[in-house]
Amino acid sequence: MAKITRKPAPRKAAVPKKKAKAATAKPKPSAKKSAPAKKSLKAIKPWTPAEIHEVFSRFRKSNPEPKGELEHLNPFTLLVAVVLSAQATDAGVNKATRALFEIADTPQKMLDLGEERLREYIKTIGLYRTKARNVIALSAKVLSDFGGEVPRTRAEIESLPGAGRKTANVVLNMAFGEHTMAVDTHVFRVGNRTGLAPGKTPLDVELGLEKVIPAEFMLHAHHWLILHGRYTCLARKPRCEVCLINDLCRWPEKTV
Numbered sequence: 487m488a489k490i491t492r493k494p495a496p497r498k499a500a501v502p503k504k505k506a507k508a509a510t511a512k513p514k515p516s517a518k519k520s521a522p523a524k525k526s527l528k529a530i531k532p533w534t535p536a537e538i539h540e541v542f543s544r545f546r547k548s549n550p551e552p553k554g555e556l557e558h559l560n561p562f563t564l565l566v567a568v569v570l571s572a573q574a575t576d577a578g579v580n581k582a583t584r585a586l587f588e589i590a591d592t593p594q595k596m597l598d599l600g601e602e603r604l605r606e607y608i609k610t611i612g613l614y615r616t617k618a619r620n621v622i623a624l625s626a627k628v629l630s631d632f633g634g635e636v637p638r639t640r641a642e643i644e645s646l647p648g649a650g651r652k653t654a655n656v657v658l659n660m661a662f663g664e665h666t667m668a669v670d671t672h673v674f675r676v677g678n679r680t681g682l683a684p685g686k687t688p689l690d691v692e693l694g695l696e697k698v699i700p701a702e703f704m705l706h707a708h709h710w711l712i713l714h715g716r717y718t719c720l721a722r723k724p725r726c727e728v729c730l731i732n733d734l735c736r737w738p739e740k741t742v
């Protein structure tokens with residue numbers, strides 16, 4: 487975009503009032519337009535397939551079998567844990583579910599527990615009232631519509647109360663080994679900062695990552711990126727100096 491320059495206003499006291507008004511009525515360039523443009527990720531050199539392969543090879547070498555941090559005993563408890571984890575930390579969810587899953591690790595047992603008692607177990611988790619309602623409703627639906635088994639398709643999982651696209655991606659990946667990419671706050675940040683999959687929405691980043699990550703890495707890619715965001719590429723102070731991929735990362739503000 488051409489640089490907008492403003493000529494200094496003539497200091498003519500003699501300009502008639504009407505003309506002066508017309509002159510000042512011209513639209514001024516907005517502050518947004520005249521602000522110096524920040525370096526956009528769009529302008530950054532795209533990753534080559536060899537570089538992307540290198541990044542995930544390094545992640546694999548440093549952690550060959552990455553694990554999610556949400557504790558669970560089976561696909562049903564994983565589903566419940568993911569539903570409970572919306573806007574909550576994994577550690578906070580684990581603290582509540584350890585005791586809960588000891589007595590309710592199937593949809594039937596969860597229904598038998600009932601909403602009121604379930605609330606007591608999860609009351610330390612944000613939005614626990616709504617989440618308790620959803621967990622009871624999804625348990626009922628898993629029993630009535632899916633024979634008591636967590637369904638294996640995205641559409642079916644997303645049809646369960648409290649379960650959205652991210653829940654479906656986590657369950658499909660962790661319980662059923664599908665090559666899905668769940669985008670949480672960490673994956674969203676890492677996808678954007680590194681330039682691997684810039685996007686305005688989690689779905690943009692999800693589809694971008696799925697497009698560029700080689701199939702051989704997809705089973706674990708979601709966990710590598712989450713762990714990278716959680717422990718290295720931190721939101722406020724990324725630890726670029728100890729980052730495995732700092733030579734390849736495209737973030738203009740990286741500190742190495």
Ligand code: SF4
Pocket residue numbers: 679680718719720724725726727729730731732733735736737740741
């Ligand atoms: S170099 Fe810094 S910004 Fe880039 S991925 Fe590593 S920690 Fe994040």
